[in-house]
Amino acid sequence: MHWKERASIEKITIKEIAELAGVNKATVSRVLNGNANISARTRDKVMEIVKRHNYVPNALAKGLASNRTYTVGFCYDYTEKQAVSNPFFQTVLQGVEDVVYARNFLFLMMSMQRDQLAHSSFAKVVTERRIDGVLVPTQLFTEATHRLLRQEGMPFVVVGEPMISQPDVHWVDIDNVQASEKLTRRLLDQGLGDVRIVYDEADKVRDKFVLDRIEGYKRAMGASRLKPREATLPQVEEAFVGEAETVPQALIFSTESLLFDWLDTAASYPQAHSIRLATFDRSPFHRHMKYAVEAIEIELEAMGTEAADMLFALIDKNELAQPYIKIPSK
Amino acid sequence: MHWKERASIEKITIKEIAELAGVNKATVSRVLNGNANISARTRDKVMEIVKRHNYVPNALAKGLASNRTYTVGFCYDYTEKQAVSNPFFQTVLQGVEDVVYARNFLFLMMSMQRDQLAHSSFAKVVTERRIDGVLVPTQLFTEATHRLLRQEGMPFVVVGEPMISQPDVHWVDIDNVQASEKLTRRLLDQGLGDVRIVYDEADKVRDKFVLDRIEGYKRAMGASRLKPREATLPQVEEAFVGEAETVPQALIFSTESLLFDWLDTAASYPQAHSIRLATFDRSPFHRHMKYAVEAIEIELEAMGTEAADMLFALIDKNELAQPYIKIPSK
DNA sequence: CTGTTAGCGCGTTCAG
DNA sequence: CTGAACGCGCTAACAG
Numbered sequence: 001m002h003w004k005e006r007a008s009i010e011k012i013t014i015k016e017i018a019e020l021a022g023v024n025k026a027t028v029s030r031v032l033n034g035n036a037n038i039s040a041r042t043r044d045k046v047m048e049i050v051k052r053h054n055y056v057p058n059a060l061a062k063g064l065a066s067n068r069t070y071t072v073g074f075c076y077d078y079t080e081k082q083a084v085s086n087p088f089f090q091t092v093l094q095g096v097e098d099v100v101y102a103r104n105f106l107f108l109m110m111s112m113q114r115d116q117l118a119h120s121s122f123a124k125v126v127t128e129r130r131i132d133g134v135l136v137p138t139q140l141f142t143e144a145t146h147r148l149l150r151q152e153g154m155p156f157v158v159v160g161e162p163m164i165s166q167p168d169v170h171w172v173d174i175d176n177v178q179a180s181e182k183l184t185r186r187l188l189d190q191g192l193g194d195v196r197i198v199y200d201e202a203d204k205v206r207d208k209f210v211l212d213r214i215e216g217y218k219r220a221m222g223a224s225r226l227k228p229r230e231a232t233l234p235q236v237e238e239a240f241v242g243e244a245e246t247v248p249q250a251l252i253f254s255t256e257s258l259l260f261d262w263l264d265t266a267a268s269y270p271q272a273h274s275i276r277l278a279t280f281d282r283s284p285f286h287r288h289m290k291y292a293v294e295a296i297e298i299e300l301e302a303m304g305t306e307a308a309d310m311l312f313a314l315i316d317k318n319e320l321a322q323p324y325i326k327i328p329s330k
Numbered sequence: 331m332h333w334k335e336r337a338s339i340e341k342i343t344i345k346e347i348a349e350l351a352g353v354n355k356a357t358v359s360r361v362l363n364g365n366a367n368i369s370a371r372t373r374d375k376v377m378e379i380v381k382r383h384n385y386v387p388n389a390l391a392k393g394l395a396s397n398r399t400y401t402v403g404f405c406y407d408y409t410e411k412q413a414v415s416n417p418f419f420q421t422v423l424q425g426v427e428d429v430v431y432a433r434n435f436l437f438l439m440m441s442m443q444r445d446q447l448a449h450s451s452f453a454k455v456v457t458e459r460r461i462d463g464v465l466v467p468t469q470l471f472t473e474a475t476h477r478l479l480r481q482e483g484m485p486f487v488v489v490g491e492p493m494i495s496q497p498d499v500h501w502v503d504i505d506n507v508q509a510s511e512k513l514t515r516r517l518l519d520q521g522l523g524d525v526r527i528v529y530d531e532a533d534k535v536r537d538k539f540v541l542d543r544i545e546g547y548k549r550a551m552g553a554s555r556l557k558p559r560e561a562t563l564p565q566v567e568e569a570f571v572g573e574a575e576t577v578p579q580a581l582i583f584s585t586e587s588l589l590f591d592w593l594d595t596a597a598s599y600p601q602a603h604s605i606r607l608a609t610f611d612r613s614p615f616h617r618h619m620k621y622a623v624e625a626i627e628i629e630l631e632a633m634g635t636e637a638a639d640m641l642f643a644l645i646d647k648n649e650l651a652q653p654y655i656k657i658p659s660k
Numbered sequence: 661c662t663g664t665t666a667g668c669g670c671g672t673t674c675a676g
Numbered sequence: 677c678t679g680a681a682c683g684c685g686c687t688a689a690c691a692g
Contacts, residue, residue, distance in 0.1 A: 353662075353663085354662065354663050354664080355663095356662075356663065356664080357661090357662060357663075360661095360662085367661050367662085368661070368662085369661060369662090372661085372662080391668090393668095394668050394669070394670090395667085395668055396668085397668075
């Protein structure tokens with residue numbers, strides 16, 4: 001059995017339905033698409049046949065005729081092999097899926113390596129018009145990406161606040177300032193005074209959320225009239241070799257990977273065990289880790305649903321109520 | 331700007347190319363598809379125009395005409411919310427992607443909740459013929475799934491050995507018996523004698539790999555003339571409340587989630603700290619966990635590439651060299 | 661080697 | 677309210 005025959009198994013078309021119902025193709029099409037001007041009688045007759053023969057529209061033909069694919073894309077970073085396994089990623093994805101499937105759309109995942117736009121499946125999908133819109137994580141939203149999207153007239157929403165904001169770029173993110181402020185306050189409320197925030201130099205330049213988390217931390221510290229102290233991981237470690245430095249009571253890691261890096265080295269310092277650890281994005285692994293980790297629930301799933309909703313607004317009406325959305329932590 | 335205009339930005343078609351080159355549409359199509367019988371002159375002329383105008387074929391039209399979508403699907407289990415974040419899942423996925431993109435195919439992710447086939451995007455994609463073939467994880471490969479796939483004549487490969495083997499079902503899996511034997515031997519070689527394997531009753535009935543891992547364990551124990559002892563998690567715990575029982579020297583967890591369950595309860599038993607822990611699928615989180623975990627490298631990425639290769643063989647030639655593939659651990 | 665003629669399955673005028 | 681005719685962009689016979 002060749003694929004050509006295989007693919008035509010039992011697939012009834014709109015034309016055959018029309019013949020069976022004794023009406024025209026166009027009429028069937030109208031019934032199927034809920035067109036208003038149809039007599040109840042013909043509608044029922046057509047629907048009966050549709051049901052009985054288990055008619056399923058051909059998505060390709062429909063797309064070709066209507067210039068729509070009924071598919072949205074989700075682009076993910078393939079540079080870091082762990083991107084997909086990232087709980088962050090997958091929770092957002094879940095929110096997206098709920099919305100996408102509720103709309104009866106499909107969902108095309110595309111990988112893209114940073115700085116490899118030209119050969120990515122992302123570029124291919126966009127230029128071939130296999131999607132009606134796309135969600136792009138902020139890490140992948142470069143100048144080149146933006147240019148391609150705009151040039152192709154492809155609706156898009158950035159997931160995560162882009163570093164440089166532009167008027168025609170719509171995005172959704174959690175409110176990192178608020179989340180960080182809240183997390184910091186939670187530690188302070190536990191009686192800890194010397195709370196510091198740890199960041200990575202490279203991240204700080206590239207990721208807006210790192211800046212925001214530092215900012216939120218500062219606000220909470222300021223509100224308690226405490227001196228904020230931000231540091232890179234190496235700087236924190238100096239506290240254990242130098243003598244003048246005091247050991248912090250708690251460390252807030254601006255990213256989870258920093259926390260992991262810390263765990264790798266902390267074992268060398270006995271004093272490190274008493275430090276309270278905190279980060280964002282609670283993960284199911286936390287409770288199995290060497291030390292207890294304080295984490296704040298951030299609304300990742302909501303981020304996915306909001307992003308998808310924005311994208312559909314763009315696809316449907318080509319306009320947005322708000323240019324961007326910040327989701328506060330509860 | 332409405333989507334209809336937006337979508338037609340700058341998109342040159344095969345027909346226009348033909349006019350510019352002064353040839354027929356069909357000729358352009360032949361050039362584009364690398365058809366043999368074309369004079370070098372017309373080929374060059376056509377290609378020059380194609381390049382200059384940045385022609386990109388319309389995937390939908392191509393698919394409609396050739397009855398092909400140039401897309402393969404990957405179905406994942408949405409029942410367990412963590413499925414996508416599972417390192418297992420994502421490593422396999424990576425192997426799949428490499429093959430799929432190398433073939434210039436696209437990649438459609440579909441979710442499916444167990445026992446919810448009818449309303450899944452999976453069923454939709456398959457019946458609407460939006461893919462040329464699909465990869466299905468064994469957990470989702472139920473009777474109903476199989477029936478749908480066969481009824482629609484959709485080529486498929488099961489990822490992971492199905493519990494019940496059937497002649498027309500092709501699959502790829504790692505060699506779990508071999509991997510388990512190897513892992514067990516590694517523990518025995520460390521001088522540990524009382525090594526036991528832990529399984530979950532429900533998993534054992536549903537997942538073939540659990541049976542295989544138990545089998546591999548037994549072989550290694552047998553080869554060392556040791557008495558194999560398999561137990562469920564509750565049974566293992568009894569060792570700590572009863573008195574007659576001895577504390578095992580090592581525990582092999584047939585799944586990672588069992589290991590996690592163990593970690594949750596182990597803290598209560600001081601004797602538990604000395605037990606060596608082992609499992610399959612090394613994960614990046616292991617090294618941050620409370621206790622050291624012995625793990626064996628299994629060829630997950632190869633599993634993905636092999637599965638994809640099998641699928642393409644099915645799509646292209648509708649036949650397979652081997653009905654299934656078992657990948658040994660190195 | 662290349663042009664002609666038909667569709668693929670569906671949406672969408674434009675009449676009536 | 678419904679039918680006829682055409683087009684979406686491309687591939688696939690069949691000629692020549």
